[in-house]
Amino acid sequence: MMKQKNRNDKLISISLFVFFTIVAIVALFPVASLVVAAFSPASDLMRFGLTAELFFSAWDFTNMNAIFSGEGGNYWQWYLNSLIISGGLIIVSLFFSSMVGYALALYEFKGQRFVFVLVLLIVMIPFEILMLPLFRLMTSLQLVDTYIAVMLPLIVAPIAVFFFRQYAIGLPKELMESARVDGCTEYGIFFKIMAPLMLPSFAAMAILQGLTSWNNFLWPLLVLRSNDMFTLPVGLATLLTPYGNNYEVLFSGAVLSIIPIIILFLFFQKFFIAGLTSGGVKG
Structure with a gap:
């Protein structure tokens, strides 16, 4: 048997x-x-x-030579723009989203449930519906054609808030009480005690947020105007025109654009599965 x-x-x-x-x-x-x-x-x-x-x-290897010899136009400027926007967005988004999710999970305050329900509702709203009012907001703030315009609407991602909240629910509250007895401030509790315990969730969200930001096309296309400010997806799309298609730079540039995402995944992969499974089953 x-x-x-x-x-x-x-x-x-x-x-x-x-x-x-x-x-x-x-x-x-x-x-x-x-x-x-x-x-x-x-x-x-x-x-x-x-x-x-x-x-x-x-x-x-003519296609690759075209990029490295400068025939690719503003390709490397687009690459740099994507690196700055994606890198900055990962850091800022993880910082604020983790704090919001942590607060929703481990603190009790008036309107807590309402805020969490509001986060869930925003998750269900397609970003395309919000683009017009967000674009008008960026215009009124005179931020169009800047890095901030691309990053600002995505700084606190609802899906990241929900993920961090689900992960933080499983953290031991006894550690918070012990830290308070020792005189640690609430910010100290988060940064010195709880944040290290949430490293798997930070790694998982860093990969997902980085991938989302790196491949983001529609919003940068809407708020970026000058060729020097384009991100990689927008810049590569400009190579296809009714007057001619630069397939040499398009395909070779697309291959090189995969490298940062692969490096990001390899760097955080040991935490990735742990962060996803823990955040998915707790709470």
Whole structure:
């Protein structure tokens, strides 16, 4: 009986391995096609379209040379803009969102439940509905075509607040009481005691917020006007025009744009799963 159970478990494990391997291959196919396109001549792209066939002998480094030699126009300025906006937004968003979620989880105050319900309602509202009033606000504040205009509406992300709140619910309140007895301030309790315990949630949200900010297209397209201020998604989109398409810079630039997200994930990956599972089941 035990041998039969072990055999069934082994078959299930093999089946799951095969299934998820197929899913991974399907998910990575667009990335492989993008990499191949980045090292293929533009003439081949026009003739054969996107393909994942790895004929290394036919690869051409002209596309990459075009970017590094300066023929890519403002590509590196767009890259820098995206790094500044995404990096700044990750830091500021994690700081404020974690404090709001922590307060909603571990403090009792008048209107606490109403604020939490309001956060949930905002999560359910598509950002496209809020873009027009937010754009009018940025215009009235004279912040259009600045980094702040891109970052300001996203500083306190409702989904991040909800995530931190769910994670903080599972933190031991006894530590807060002990710290108060020792004379620690409320800010000291958060920064010195609770924040270190929330590192997995910070790592998970850093990846998700970084990915969202890095790929954000619609809002930067609306509030950024000058070519020097464009982020990577907006800047790369300008390479496709009715008068000509710069596929060489487009595909090679898209491949290089993946690198910061990969580095971010590799840096925080050991906390990522722990942060997601803990935040998803507590409370």
